[in-house]
Amino acid sequence: MTHKIAPSLLSADFGNLQAAIEMVNQSEADWLHLDIMDGVFVPNISFGFPVLKYVKEISTKPLDVHLMITDPIKFIKEIKGIGAYMMNVHYETCVHLHRTVEQIRENGMKAGVTLNPHTPVSLLEDIVSDVDMVLIMSVNPGFGGQKFIEHSTEKISVLKEMILRKNANTLIEVDGGINLDTGKKVLTAGADILVAGNAIFSTPDPMQMIAKLKTL
Ligand SMILES: O=C(CO)[C@@H](O)[C@H](O)COP(=O)(O)O
Numbered sequence: 001m002t003h004k005i006a007p008s009l010l011s012a013d014f015g016n017l018q019a020a021i022e023m024v025n026q027s028e029a030d031w032l033h034l035d036i037m038d039g040v041f042v043p044n045i046s047f048g049f050p051v052l053k054y055v056k057e058i059s060t061k062p063l064d065v066h067l068m069i070t071d072p073i074k075f076i077k078e079i080k081g082i083g084a085y086m087m088n089v090h091y092e093t094c095v096h097l098h099r100t101v102e103q104i105r106e107n108g109m110k111a112g113v114t115l116n117p118h119t120p121v122s123l124l125e126d127i128v129s130d131v132d133m134v135l136i137m138s139v140n141p142g143f144g145g146q147k148f149i150e151h152s153t154e155k156i157s158v159l160k161e162m163i164l165r166k167n168a169n170t171l172i173e174v175d176g177g178i179n180l181d182t183g184k185k186v187l188t189a190g191a192d193i194l195v196a197g198n199a200i201f202s203t204p205d206p207m208q209m210i211a212k213l214k215t216l
Pocket residue numbers: 008010011033035066139140141142143144145146175176177178195196197198199
């Protein structure tokens with residue numbers, strides 16, 4: 001399977017979201033990544049449901065929603081309501097992670113579990129086969145444009161080995177500081193999906209950057 005690209009809208013020009021979403025529609029991107037922050041779990045606030053609803057009206061790509069919020073289980077219905085394809089919750093925010101994953105799937109969405117840089121992959125032993133995707137954060141969540149944490153590639157290799165050992169179909173997504181250089185490293189380590197914000201939206205030709213990331 002060739003890898004997927006999920007541009008993160010967080011780094012787009014919020015003064016012209018329509019143009020950014022339409023650019024992604026016309027590009028070789030596979031998914032559109034949406035970062036929801038609550039100012040509690042992470043020290044930043046991004047955008048919420050009214051914006052997500054607007055994005056869904058324009059986007060032709062499956063929505064990959066990354067929830068950096070406490071108690072994400074409370075918002076499963078709302079995330080379903082905006083037509084999300086993938087709902088990613090942080091391991092660190094879920095007391096009842098298995099229940100959360102079950103409810104996401106019962107609501108017809110794919111379930112992703114996200115790990116902060118300090119959270120070991122070994123904690124996923126008992127749930128990795130029950131989730132559709134694991135999202136490895138390669139920066140501390142909350143902001144775009146940060147530097148890739150090199151140790152992330154080791155975590156991806158360990159996770160890949162776990163998935164293969166369990167004969168699971170779980171995908172690996174990587175988010176934070178991804179560019180042409182770090183993207184290559186994480187793909188070699190076993191990643192299936194690359195999220196990229198700054199690397200795409202800060203270039204003069206974002207569509208071309210998506211195409212380059214796609215051919216890595
Ligand atoms: O979840 C997050 C940040 O918390 C990300 O999705 C960022 O939006 C990625 O941005 P870059 O590091 O690629 O600029």
